[in-house]
Amino acid sequence: SQELEQSPQSLIVQEGKNLTINCTSSKTLYGLYWYKQKYGEGLIFLMMLQKGGEEKSHEKITAKLDEKKQQSSLHITASQPSHAGIYLCGASTQGGSEKLVFGKGTKLTVNP
Template structure:
């Protein structure tokens, strides 16, 4: 079952912040985040494992709340290069080799 991402789309001005959420009805073991530019393959951003850890990558960070079965991706001081579609992929315990993706969140950063 696909995780649910929200919002479906967001438009920002350069320098603004955004949060993308990913929630699942199943207990989660891991959450992956990827970004895809138009016409290109998805590119890996980060992985979070159960335990509520938070990770950061430049000005992009993420959290994972296993009790709520959700993860959030935080983009701060957005840059034009952040534009693209963001996907979360979730793995369940006992089946984390099977990664199921959400429908994506399209982020547009304007000058």
């Protein structure tokens, strides 16, 4: 079965610093999703990537999917306390499938 490895498991940064979270799969990623979760809340959809080499940005967050479609990265520029939370990557287990598997998440703390 497909597994997604996220690294690092947790990250503490000073406000204003840049950071990167990685999501790696042993198999081809047919649809890669990034979500953010705050304590006591649901998952907030950030971005979806499908094509090899694809890159998307929203405000200060950029997500990329590598050419081989086995690794994705989430980059936050000039982090703010509002970026704090748990970031999860999820992916389709096979092409065109709605069945997602998720990584174990990266807990981000941004200190003012």
